[in-house]
Amino acid sequence: MSENADENITIIQVDYVCQEGMRLLSRETVCLLFLHTPPEIFRRYPIMACFLVPAAEAVITTVAAKVIKSKEKENAAKLSVSDNSVEETKKIPFSTKLGWLNKLLWGGSALLAYEHLWHGEVVPFFPFLTAVQSGETAEMFAEMGSAGVVMAVLITAVWGGMLAVSSLIEKRARTPEPEKEGA
Amino acid sequence: MTLLTTVFAAIVCTIIWYRGAPKNDMKVSYLCWMYWGASLMWLVDAIFEYAELGAEYFTPAPMDMLNDFYLGLSVVALGLIIWLVILLVKDPKGVVKATLFKKK
Numbered sequence: 001m002s003e004n005a006d007e008n009i010t011i012i013q014v015d016y017v018c019q020e021g022m023r024l025l026s027r028e029t030v031c032l033l034f035l036h037t038p039p040e041i042f043r044r045y046p047i048m049a050c051f052l053v054p055a056a057e058a059v060i061t062t063v064a065a066k067v068i069k070s071k072e073k074e075n076a077a078k079l080s081v082s083d084n085s086v087e088e089t090k091k092i093p094f095s096t097k098l099g100w101l102n103k104l105l106w107g108g109s110a111l112l113a114y115e116h117l118w119h120g121e122v123v124p125f126f127p128f129l130t131a132v133q134s135g136e137t138a139e140m141f142a143e144m145g146s147a148g149v150v151m152a153v154l155i156t157a158v159w160g161g162m163l164a165v166s167s168l169i170e171k172r173a174r175t176p177e178p179e180k181e182g183a
Numbered sequence: 184m185t186l187l188t189t190v191f192a193a194i195v196c197t198i199i200w201y202r203g204a205p206k207n208d209m210k211v212s213y214l215c216w217m218y219w220g221a222s223l224m225w226l227v228d229a230i231f232e233y234a235e236l237g238a239e240y241f242t243p244a245p246m247d248m249l250n251d252f253y254l255g256l257s258v259v260a261l262g263l264i265i266w267l268v269i270l271l272v273k274d275p276k277g278v279v280k281a282t283l284f285k286k287k
Contacts, residue, residue: 054224103213108220110265111258115185118254151227158223 048121049129049140051112053148054155058105061098069095091170101159108155184248186225188255192262193218208275214266221258 072093116122121130131140196214203211233240243251271279 050228051224054220100216103216104220104223106220107213107217107262107265108222108224111189111217111221111262112224114258114261115254118257147227147231150231151224154227155220155223 048116048119048147049131049144050148050151051109051116053144054105054152055109055113057152057156058102058109061102061105065095065098065102068098069093091174092166097163097166100162101156104155104159105152108151184243184251185255185258186222186229188252189218189222189225189258192259193222210266210270210273210275213269214262217262217265218259221262 072095200211200215
């Protein structure tokens with residue numbers, strides 16, 4: 001009985017030693033692998049500043065929305081003065097529609113900026129982008145020109161789809177419903 | 184995983200907004216815009232990554248997944264903080280104003 005117990009302990013000990021050995025070996029192999037791997041492999045996306053393109057678009061659309069809103073206000077005032085009546089139009093002002101795009105762009109850019117901060121691609125000190133710091137500006141611009149532009153285009157396209165749907169709803173709301181027979 | 188987390192947040196916010204529409208007292212629409220905007224941007228990011236990695240994109244390492252999920256949750260939290268600031272500044276129900284100028 002005692003011999004069997006000893007044997008069991010020995011087997012467990014050998015097993016433990018083997019496992020630990022394998023773990024150490026694998027750790028060492030991983031370390032060696034890391035030592036001999038060029039750093040480019042670990043940085044699949046070394047420089048990311050793609051969010052700057054939608055952010056730049058957001059700045060432009062925000063200014064445009066402000067200008068359009070002030071013009072719409074002027075026109076509305078002129079209308080009410082000349083006609084002396086306020087016409088009820090079932091139409092969403094374009095500045096409001098542009099506001100949708102603004103919110104999509106600003107919101108997305110803000111959250112993406114945080115992601116870049118998380119990955120260390122944006123730093124809270126000058127020059128703010130690690131790519132500029134490490135002299136990889138050309139690659140950064142290439143990345144902005146590909147992913148960044150596609151992001152801005154996709155968001156604008158989605159907004160375009162929303163405009164189409166909303167104008168369809170507006171048209172339906174403006175056309176009077178035909179009276180039901182026998183009503 | 185970050186994309187998935189943000190998409191789920193966007194869907195939940197859109198449902199909450201729809202339940203309360205057309206009233207927008209809590210300004211939930213801001214959250215919807217923010218999360219949908221970020222989701223679209225991350226979708227582009229995912230497409231670019233898929234073009235580079237192929238099918239490997241769908242089998243991430245557990246640690247990467249965990250890190251991305253952690254990032255996703257942080258992004259959702261940041262979105263909520265931004266929304267809270269907007270809500271308190273715009274104060275559509277006048278609660279902040281009423282509290283500040285309450286006569287004792």
